[in-house]
Amino acid sequence: MSCAEALQAYGLRAIGIGERLLPRSEITLCEQVVLIGSGMIWNLYFAGLALLLGFGFAVLLALGKASASPLAALPAQGFVYFFRGTPLFIQFFFAYESFVLLPKVGVTLDLGFVVMNAETGWLTRAWLGALIVLFLNTSAYTAEIFHGALRAVPRGELEAADSVGMTGFRKFRRIVFPTMLRLAWPSYTNEAIFLFHATALVFFSSFPAWRQQGDALYYAAYFAEATFNPFVAYPIVAAYFVAGTVLLILAFGLVGARLNRHLPREARAKFRFRPQFIR
């Protein structure tokens, strides 16, 4: 199979478009590169959505954790402690088993302009079930980072806000949140990297790869097993992840530069690799 053919057959195989059967005999390098690359779609999907959703929830959790009211603080603390104290791998298994046991019910949502059918069976599929686990997991780790940053917001800034009469949500939106984000950003970059890496776990926990639609590592393991040669497929998947990580660091660096734009260069918080908050 030529490289162009391989691209056509397997370029979007991970989302079910293209050749149905995976390559079996006489596996070429092109097929490996293309198929593993198509698996990266899932890694990007899981990482992107979990980070996006987790960000909002993490801010709420961090505020809850810092809250003076035990009604808000205790549940937030418990949530963060639970998800940071147990391995993500076991969380996947646990979530999958509980989703399987849920009664099979379909719900029809009539939103006026569109009618949606939602069913609990979707929870046992990786695209939803694993996404929920990753979302909750990254929320907990991110909340811990944000909570630390929240406590590091300089007192002077808060007092200045008070002195000009800012209160409540306005004070949060204009003073607390931007500073918290700026202080948390280097650590949050680390969290994003390790969440991206953790997406490789999804298809090795309970969640089945439906119709052999899996992530990059799923296909790499498939090739390593089919060719009995780990020295090609695993370096390919490693290269994809390195490229993804570099892009992620660059993108987060741009946001970080914007968050720090009012500060003199030497006062800016720099990104440093710290495996501080990985799972």
Added chain:
Amino acid sequence: MIGDCSDPAALEGAAWMLCYLTTPKHMNFYWSFLTVLGLLAVTVPFIMAFGLAGAFAKRARLAPVRWLGALYTTMVRGVPDIVFFLFVPIALDQGIEYLRHRVLCPDMVGPVWVGNDFVVCPAAKAPLSTASAFVHDLYGFALAVVAYAIVFGAFAANVIDGALRAVPKGQVEAAEAVGMSPGQIRRRIVLPQMWVYALPGLSNLWMILVKATPLLFLLGIEDIVYWARELGGMKTQAFDYPHPDWRLWYFGALMIFYLLLTWVSQIGFERLTARASRGMAGAR
């Protein structure tokens, strides 16, 4: 020790549960918790050795050694650890078998990868196919230990490298001033102080390591995840102790185990930090 379990069908309630939880398979399950703790105990010295080697290689005088150290410490930043866990054991296994094949069977000169197969002569198999199951298990466990040591050694090298940098320059200069050799400075001044700066990072690393232990399951070792799946799955009437799908309970138990382990570790590290920073002004 506990009642009569010879006829499980006749048992009920607490007696049934007690007999069920003490079946030989459950004993294997309980032992596998020790496998996890054993892996932790065995790998930690290796991780520290790899970490120290990596950190010192990074600041070696010889350029190729320095590059090697830099590559080693950088690789874990871009590649998920699970890729290494899948890759290292099988790569090591094939490497060992390849070398044994070349040494033990010199008359076979053909390539080792034939089509989609990896062919070595029977004498080169590691371990030999005639070896006992225990040897096979031990071999698998050793490969897992090496995989963990390589990955977490790289993390540790990052931590130790940062800690070495954090040791105040004045301390080294003072040591030089009293005429210590570079080796003496390293042993007497830098290493003892490095620990204080490395401890926060190393304690994080320990937590990460603890939470990475269930990945043993992926390496084909009969660990707690394996037994939880095995025992929790639905058992029909054909089994001595029929029960519905109880995997949720088993995984719940694993979660509690890990929560306890991380909780105990946290307390331990707090004590250790307090101890290591004795006699240091203002260090945490």
